[in-house]
Structure formats: C-alpha cells, structure tokens
Amino acid sequence: MRVMITGGAGFIGCNFVRHVLENHPGYQVVVLDKLTYAGRMENLQDVMGRIEFVQGDICDRQAVDSVIRSCDAVVNFAAETHVDRSISDAGSFVRTNVLGTHTLLEAARDLGLEKFVQIGTDEVYGSTDVGSFSEADPLNPSSPYSASKAGADLLARAYFITYGLPVCITRSSNNFGPYQYPEKLIPFFVLRALQGERLPVYGSGKNVRDWLYVRDNCAAIDLVLHKGRPGEIYNIGGGNELSNLEITSRILSHLKKPASLIEHVADRLGHDFRYSIDSAKMRNLGWRSQLNFEEALNETIDWYLKNDGWWRSLL
Ligand SMILES: NC(=O)c1ccc[n+]([C@@H]2O[C@H](COP(=O)([O-])OP(=O)(O)OC[C@H]3O[C@@H](n4cnc5c(N)ncnc54)[C@H](O)[C@@H]3O)[C@@H](O)[C@H]2O)c1
Secondary structure, three states, rough: EEEEEOOOHHHHHHHHHHHHHHOOOOOOEEEOOOOOOOOHHHHHHHHHHHHHEEEEOOHHHHHHHHHHHOOOOEEEEEOOOOOHHHHOOOHHHHHHHHHHHHHHHHHHHHOOOOEEEEEHHHHHHOOOOOOOOOOOOOOOOOOOHHHHHHHHHHHHHHHHHHHOOOOOEEEEEEEEEOOOOOOHHHHHHHHHOOOOOEEEEOOOOOEEEEEEEEEHHHHHHHHHHHHOOOOOOEEOOOOOOOEEHHHHHHHHHHHOOOOOEEEOOOOOOOEEEEEEOHHHHHHOOOOOOOOOOHHHHHHHHHHHHHHHHHHHHHO
C-alpha cells in the first residue's frame, strides 16, 4: 500500500509515520506537509531515507494532486491545532482545517482510494460534566479550533454519503508523547519546570482532560485505516481523565520540582470544563490501550530530558 500522510512532520503525524514503517515494512509512505511552525523536518530526520517528503499545502490542489494520484490511501493529520492560537486568529484554522480538508476530499473523490482517514478530535462534542460522548452524539464545539474540526468531519462524512468516498473519521482525546510542540500542556510544563519557571495553570485547574499516549492513538488509527468501516466515526480515548492540576503535579513530582512553581492565571476564553468519550466502538474493532499511563507519562518526560537539542531552538 502507498499511503499519503498529510501533516506527517507534526507531532502525531511523525509518530504515525514511524508506526507505519515499523508495522508495515512493505508500505510506501509519502508525507505532504506545509512545514508551519508546528511541522519540523527534525521530526522525520531518522526516517527520511525511508519515506518520500513533499513540502506543500493541503489547500493547494496542484500540490495535493501531485501526491495523491499515486496513493492507495490518505490519512489527514494536517491541521492548525492549538486552541489558544485559534482564539487570537481563527482565519488560518478555517483555511487549513475546513478548506484544506475540502481540497483533499475533492482530489480524492474519483480516485478509487481504499480509505480516507480524517483525523478529528473529541473537542467537537464540547464539554460535559457527567458521562461520556458516543459517536452518535451531536456536535457542540466551543472554540474556533473545534468548530473548524467539526466542519472538516462533517464535510468528510458528506463525501462518503454523497460520493461514496471510503471515509473513516477518528476522534481522539488529548495526546501526549515524543515530538509534541512545546506550546501544548505537557511539554510546555515539562520545559518550564526544567528551567525553574512558573507553570501557568488556567483558572482553578480543575478542568478535566482524558490523556491518550500517542503510540496508542497511532495503533488505533492503523486499525481504522485497515479495518474501519467506510462512513463510520471512531472515538479513541485514553481512559486517563485527570484535572489540569493533577497532571501538573505528576509532572512536577517526576522532575522532583516544587509545587510552588504552579501559578493560577486567568482562565482561557470559552474554556471547556471536561472532555470525555466512550471508546467501545474502537475496542470492538480490537483496539486496547497498551501502556500504563504513569509509565507513558514518565517516558515522555524523559524523552524531553534526553532530547534538549530538539526543543531548545523552539523556546
Ligand atoms: N494533539 C492532540 O492532542 C490531538 C487530539 C485530537 C486530535 N488531534 C488532531 O490530530 C491531527 C494532528 O495533530 P498534532 O497535534 O500532530 O498537530 P501539530 O500541530 O503538531 O502538527 C500539524 C501538522 O500539520 C502541518 N500543516 C498545518 N497546516 C498545513 C497545511 N495547510 N498543509 C499541509 N500541512 C499543514 C504542520 O506543518 C504540522 O506538521 C490534527 O488534525 C489535530 O486536530 C490532535
């Protein structure tokens, strides 16, 4: 199989590229990535000899056509992803997440692809104080980021219903692991704590997120790519719900840093209180989270300790 991985130079994308190379040695991988601030060639350095890389924008039909035409499947990770950035500038989110996904879907429409996997997020369901969302629940996004991702999901599903494009959509919870850009909570706090700087926790710090190890997410996406039923949506949750204060304390304790580094700051605008999804459908497909959360978190923190060359230039 020849797989087009858009956004393959970003956090989850580069982990998925490695997952495919390790688990499907006969596959050809082509990465299409615009290399925004979040996409970095360093993320693919050790695998560059084993993949094809094209720098290009998913909104650019010519660039998309030049890659997609030779491929059997597409996994679309390319996106603007940081909620805080979407609050200050929503335009690039609408452009890449909605129009870019539309460009890919149009280019894919009549090619006879085996699968088009659209990578979505649990944030499209919005916040809930109790229970967990299933794939059939209505979408209720709060931020420009999640609204743009919901738009992309709906378009992708419409291309299945209208044109029969074999689309599957994954909606995962918050990922963590190696190569995550240090604007996201875990690497941001790890790097600040390492430098003895304060950790700015939004509001009360009681907001809850369900943490998913990126390698578990990659295994789930692989399963959806091969076994997902066209037209279906699959929630991928880590089953590790923690408040922001709890995860911050675990980071500080692994790094042996004092709790006095925590600083409460004004809450994020429109901050969702709790995300929670039910992953029963994914489990029915045969997926199980493989890693103990504590071990995965500590391994991730240690990865940042060992790879300071990767992050120092980003600070
Ligand atoms: N990180 C998470 O916790 C999480 C959770 C659920 C879903 N997701 C989704 O997973 C996907 C990947 O997330 P991530 O955390 O790896 O993101 P990231 O920000 O680390 O990487 C995004 C990648 O997309 C590329 N990109 C951006 N705009 C592009 C464009 N117009 N054309 C081509 N490439 C472009 C960037 O260069 C970068 O390599 C996204 O679709 C995101 O919405 C992420």
